[in-house]
Amino acid sequence: MGSTDNFAFLLPAIMLIFGCTFLVVRRQGLREAGCWAAAYFLGVAAFSMPLLSDLVSDSILSPIADALFVSAFYFYSGALLFRFGRPGFVRGRLVFCGLSVAATSYAALVAGNLPAELVINDLSCSVLLAFAVALSIRHARHLADRLLLVIAGLIVLDTVGRNIMLVFVMPSYGGTAEGFLSSNYDFMMQATASILSLLFGLSALGAVALDLIARYRDAADHDPLTGLLNRRGFDRVVADRATGAKAATGAVIICDIDDFKRVNDRFGHTCGDLVIRGLAEQLSARLPKGAFAARFGGEEFVAFLPEVEIAQAAAIANAIRLDFAAADRSAFGADQAITASFGVAEHRQGDRSLHEQIGRADIALYAAKEAGRNRVMLEGEPPRDLPGIRIASAV
Numbered sequence: 001m002g003s004t005d006n007f008a009f010l011l012p013a014i015m016l017i018f019g020c021t022f023l024v025v026r027r028q029g030l031r032e033a034g035c036w037a038a039a040y041f042l043g044v045a046a047f048s049m050p051l052l053s054d055l056v057s058d059s060i061l062s063p064i065a066d067a068l069f070v071s072a073f074y075f076y077s078g079a080l081l082f083r084f085g086r087p088g089f090v091r092g093r094l095v096f097c098g099l100s101v102a103a104t105s106y107a108a109l110v111a112g113n114l115p116a117e118l119v120i121n122d123l124s125c126s127v128l129l130a131f132a133v134a135l136s137i138r139h140a141r142h143l144a145d146r147l148l149l150v151i152a153g154l155i156v157l158d159t160v161g162r163n164i165m166l167v168f169v170m171p172s173y174g175g176t177a178e179g180f181l182s183s184n185y186d187f188m189m190q191a192t193a194s195i196l197s198l199l200f201g202l203s204a205l206g207a208v209a210l211d212l213i214a215r216y217r218d219a220a221d222h223d224p225l226t227g228l229l230n231r232r233g234f235d236r237v238v239a240d241r242a243t244g245a246k247a248a249t250g251a252v253i254i255c256d257i258d259d260f261k262r263v264n265d266r267f268g269h270t271c272g273d274l275v276i277r278g279l280a281e282q283l284s285a286r287l288p289k290g291a292f293a294a295r296f297g298g299e300e301f302v303a304f305l306p307e308v309e310i311a312q313a314a315a316i317a318n319a320i321r322l323d324f325a326a327a328d329r330s331a332f333g334a335d336q337a338i339t340a341s342f343g344v345a346e347h348r349q350g351d352r353s354l355h356e357q358i359g360r361a362d363i364a365l366y367a368a369k370e371a372g373r374n375r376v377m378l379e380g381e382p383p384r385d386l387p388g389i390r391i392a393s394a395v
Contacts, residue, residue: 011194012051015043018201025208032211035079036204042072043197059108066104066121070097073125077132080152083207084136084145093128100124119163126159144207151199158192223295225273226280234294234302238354250306251313252354254361255279255320255342257299258373267333274332275299279340282320302358310346310378314386317342317376325374339374341365343383 019040025033046068049061074097081088100120107117133152140146221233229237257263257279264272276299283293283303293303305313325339343365345357360379367383368375376386 009051011047011197012044014194014198014201015040015047018197018205019044021205022208025205025212028212029215030208030212032079032082033208035075035082036201036208039072039075039079040201042068042075046072047193062114062117063101063105063108066108066117067101069121070100070104070124070128073128076152077128079204080129080132080136080149083148084139086132086135086139089131093131096124096128122159122163126156130156142210144203144210148200148203148207151196151203155196155200158196162192226277226295228280228283228301229292229294231294231296234292234296234304237292238304249347250304251308251310251344251346252357252361253303253305253313253317253342253344254358254365255283255301255303255317255340256365256369258339258341258369260299263334263338271329271332271334275329275334275338278327278329279320279324282324286316286320286323288316302361304354310344313346314344314376314378317344318386321374321376341368341373342376343368343379344376344386345379 022033022037046065049065103120104117107113223230291305343361345361364377364379364383368377377383
């Protein structure tokens with residue numbers, strides 16, 4: 001068995017493995033992986049055409065392979081465009097593929113011009129991929145994305161360069177299908193396609209895997225009821241923000257729904273969930289840019305406001321308190337006001353971590369509960385009410 005025969009089996013095997021792998025990933029909900037799977041399965045079919053030469057005439061297999069190749073590159077380009085959030089230009093790319101198939105079929109079946117057929121098909125595939133790379137190059141998010149685009153660019157350069165060298169400069173296949181299958185052109189095409197297909201598949205799989213990992217990490221870091229961070233996610237964001245003394249500079253707000261057990265007991269857990277969501281929405285709406293909040297458990301929330309002084313944080317907490325208490329919940333069965341209490345603390349020079357600040361805010365929160373609930377208390381010894389604000393009595 002010759003080298004070309006080895007590649008004839010190797011390439012479809014490589015592509016089949018990647019196609020099956022992307023199909024499994026697609027089942028995890030990543031639509032982009034479906035495009036990669038389709039592209040690799042079409043590539044398997046295209047590179048498998050020579051294996052059928054004993055059963056079907058080469059003159060028939062050749063235009064079929066051309067159509068499969070350009071279809072595969074339609075999906076390769078679609079996968080890139082989808083990945084980087086670019087417009088799909090589906091109709092335009094389909095029309096281009098149709099014209100390419102018509103041109104290669106004419107060259108193969110009518111004109112009998114194998115060099116023209118090869119050039120049209122190769123350059124059509126290159127144009128599809130180059131188009132996607134050009135639209136996507138400024139939208140790479142991480143190293144895996146950039147590596148994927150680099151390898152896609154190498155595929156384009158390899159295809160164009162191969163045509164220039166082996167079709168125009170030193171044709172070596174004699175102008176026939178039989179000569180092509182035993183030519184240096186076919187050997188180089190199979191060799192470079194094997195290497196680049198492997199690299200392309202690995203880089204695409206790596207980029208998609210990073211997305212999948214990010215999706216699972218995001219789910220693990222967020223509370224499913226409110227969409228806010230959970231405690232694990234809050235700690236990770238704090239750890240990722242910065243290092244050094246300024247990492248925790250800012251203010252912390254802790255809030256807790258007053259008499260929440262009574263809310264659940266009287267109005268039901270569905271109403272209780274809606275109340276929790278309502279407070280989460282108030283936090284998301286009122287917090288300044290750069291701040292982030294988390295549901296620490298049950299009905300308790302913690303927010304960190306970087307570079308915000310305690311007076312401003314207290315004013316924000318009070319605005320949330322007022323909006324939350326004034327919310328109309330009659331639509332889901334709550335016929336009385338539901339309130340929340342707040343504790344606020346700011347960074348101190350001797351703090352070793354944000355959790356020391358959270359601890360002082362928590363003490364202020366409990367002081368607010370003991371003082372009658374539905375109020376904002378600032379850290380101190382003892383904690384004190386928000387100055388200048390008339391606190392409504394607890395309901």
